[in-house]
Amino acid sequence: MMESQQEPKVTIPPLIPLEYSNRMMLKTILECGDDQIGLFGKTVVVGGWVKSSKEVKREPVAAALKPPTAAEAFPPSPGRKELSCVEVVQSRIPFFKKIIRVFGVSSDSYPGVREKFEPVPKPPPPPPSKFFLQISDASSISSLMVVIDSAVVPVSAGHVLPTGTCILAQGVLEKSSSHGKQTIELKVEKILHIGTVEPDTYPLSRKRLPLDSLRDYPHIRPRTTTVASITRICDTLDFAAHTFLHNHGFLHVQVPIITTIDSEGFSEKFQVTTSKKWGLGSGSDADVRHETVKAEQHIEARDKSKLGTGVKPEVKEDFFGRQSYLSVSGRLHLESYACALGNVYSFGPRFRAEKTGSIKQVAEMWVVEVEIAFSQLEDSMKCAEDCFKFLCKWILDHCPHDMKFVTKRIDKTIVHRLEYMMSISYERISYREAVDILRKVTDKTFETKLRWGVPLTAEHLSYLADDHYKRPVIIYDYPKAVKPFYVRLNDDGKTVAAFDMVVPKMGTVITGSQSEERLDMLSARMKEFDLSRDQYEWYQDLRKHGTVKHSGFRLGFDLMVLLMTTGLTDVRDVVPFPRTHGKANN
Template sequence: MESQEPNVTSSTSMPLMYSNRMMLKTILESSDGEMGLIGKTVVVGGWVKSSKEVKKDPVPSPPAAADAFPVSQRPKDVTCVEILQSRIPFFRTIIRVLGGSASSPAVREKLESLIPKPPPPSTFFLQINDGSCLSSLQVVIDSAKAPVSAGQILPTGTCILAEGVLEKPSAHGKRTIELKVEKVLHVGTVEQDKYPLSRKRLPLDSLRDYAHIRPRTTTVASVTRIRSTLDFATHTFFQNHGFLLVQLPIITTTDSEGFSEKFLVTTLLGKTSKEEPVGVSDADGVSLETVKASIKDKSSLFEQLKRSDSDKELLAAALQDLRKTNELARQIEAREKSKPVTAVKHDLVNLNEDFFGRPSYLTVSGRLHLESYACSLGNVYSFGPRFRADKTVSAKHAAEMWTVEVEMAFSQLEDAMKYAENYLKFLCSWILDNCSEDMKFLSKRVDKTVTHHLEYLTLCSYDKISYREAVEILRKVTDKAFETQLRWGVPLTAEHLSYLADDHYKKPVIIYDYPKAVKPFYVRLNDDEKTVAAFEMVVPKIGTLITGSQNEERFDMLNTRIKEFDLSRDQYEWYLDLRRHGTVQHSGFSLQFDLMVLLTTGLTDVRDVIPFPRSHGKANN
């Protein structure tokens, strides 16, 4: 069988299997310290992070002589300009013959102007990055060898693909290798006046308006690499422990928790009729509510920049952006006033005529569906997006968040808590071992303590306390006033959980045996009939990162709980079947993956670690 590896010669280093381009990570993080690549011819590509131009002394004109390039010796594939330049001696001879000493200086000047002059030679120094690693590679382009203009190649964000030789830098400095370009294969230019990253570094909240471009920033690129590594680590952990991956549906007819705000999935609201026209509340795909929210954010940013004595260029850019957004709001308002608007009456929609023939929703949790596979295959897990139609504005919440869900047959609450702790420690250790450069950058740019924090999470023991014990601890607090009055039977709020993890224990704490009224209907009822076998893992700086439970395996008890929550039994008949036919004790947990990324990067807002965040009033692309 023929090898699928690319054919590599001794003079060319290893490219990607499906491209002749070499990733910068291969060059800049080489095991032999880059020295083994010196002298290799490679093709690299990336986007310009910074650049400079160094002009060289102009090349002197060749002496007047016969044709410098006879036809027999003329190089192939030369440009028209190069041909004309080679004829300069011939043109000068014509000028002398026609101009002579008696000719008018004006005639001589006009004839001289007809001779094409070569552009002044320059050397371009580009720092390019292709996203494969934190560091950038210096690319050196001699304009005499690769005819590109400064306007094409220098702007930040320009894409370049070039072939050249890896060499030691001529100037001493931190860099140990650079690419001397022999051929420019591609240049993707940038419209500088419209490119948002052309200006100085934008704050993260402003970058959210440019979710499609912000991965080119160093911070978001580092976050993305860490997110990808966490994804890989998750599959590694569960696959190594014998779990099977199950892909779960995003659309469901089952209310997975019994009390969550859900997104209704329907095809009926987009259909209009003469009797009941449907009004339009947005223009060109942008809602007025979204634009007004953006105006509020940008006004706040502008005021913040004014107070911080930012440079005039950044302040002017923020003001211009705010004015454009205000103008957009006025245009949408004018357009809406000119349209007849008829509110959609949701109570008149017959969902039996809908696509699925019954009410359907975007899933809030996949654990119920995952149970069906655990009750057949043992240990299973899933990884996917979950949706909550919660309008609460929070740095720890978005409408769409990715979740790792785990279900284990023949297991109890203690097993789930143990697995959750081991899984979290594994993720922290994996990031420290495999993302050292990105972690160094984030420690410097975002949070100086983030690396130490992850190291501590991998080594410390996690305390376990019951809900009742947590309430007793919080009631004894005298140096802090909680906004929510605490009593047994009510959910612990974010401020309660933060105090326990950040101030009292100063490490992760697992709280278990919650009151049955504050947890979903499917959680197993304890013998006291007041609490259920549920737990939450609370982590400093984050809050609740993992929730889990032992689920009810007893048919009669589960049926009673469905009635207590006043849920429609019809939609849970399939779930009750798992108790009718071969029921088994089982437990599991869910990890909020986006919050895990927040924990490992040191950032504070989940919208900065989700590639395309969706929240109330925010879904622009």
């Protein structure tokens, strides 16, 4: 006796709406694989923005125009037996005809006077249309086909078809009626919201705009598939960085963005001030100039009034009472917590006022900064390497759809490169060894003349990582003149305990160092950089009271997203609202 074959079991994936908006993320519908069949017949609410659309008009039904009867044209009111005005007039037509005959006029001369009024036939309504909309809510690379039948849901083409239209709709998930890649679509039963768009001024009306054109619309570009994918990768990498550090016992510490010190000793900084001289108006340029002139005249008059006493306006009149800046680095403040809590890290924006045209730097960039107590340079180099490999693996494991899109659209080698970075050992060489290697190069001429004691340029670093070793390179023991004042001086008195991690196709992604824990050495280095002892008194206190060896590093988060995980080349395409010299529109 043969056993009956059992039908394959259909798995119904859970359809749980978002807790605070009562809609389904499209990702839960589009990325459930073979389980999509279990969603057919389910009623859901979805929302998103129209990526593309088309209208399919039905053919009108051919039928002879037949004038309606009086009963059809003038149906009686239900429940009431009342004569309409037309019926009253029709009942009086014989009376009117008698009056006309009294005056000797034939009723045939007035053809308009008929026994009955014949209603004018009405043209049929326009045939209904079907609207096919591809919508996206940026939760997935894919978009969902939404089908609207205007016979069921009255809506006009001008409201729903334009690219960029926002729509929130309720409907039933069905098997796709088209023969494309999609296997599921939403048949709309009710439209809950439509956010119309102005097609003539909407920046994304044209398809596949180049990334450099999108930089002028940072508030709109997240709706593009590429920027949405970059944002999801960025979010995943953000979570991965926190995960790695938490897994290894680090505490997250928020360090100040406004500071009164130069964390490196030679940085171009943004000054923070409340001076009215630099106040910004909200009106036109002419208004701003007028207010600026008034402010300058006021300050000049105030200064003249103080000439008799010899008192000049000072920074003490500013909000903080002393010069303050946007932070270039948070490592000095982070040290104070490392010297109490052990292993700590910070994640936030850092600012540089360098008027550079580099495609790898903007004025505001986010960095991960790590500080490890009871550690030396070797410990930080090992931690930095492990962290970098962890991030590479995490992206591959948790962003398969986005990495597939990036591979297809931007860089075909990106996945292979990430796999390579997480599986190999990294080369370690000293600065002196790097200089010796570069001096022996004969098949390439470097633009910058190389000699010991000067910084290695991006060209030098690229040759070492891309051409010579063909793998990430960690360069350590730099000349003391090219690294910050707080880096520990080596025994040779010429080099310091600092390192850079250089990655092929990327350049320098991580920089780190062991901090100087000896008070006398730190004071001497501060003197070399001509730094004020008063400004750094709190930092010196850490060496006076329970000093400890400690080291750390900083990872350029935006550069990691830019070059390592997306294959893009300009950091302005990764930073949500890039600030560059002469441009901060939003």
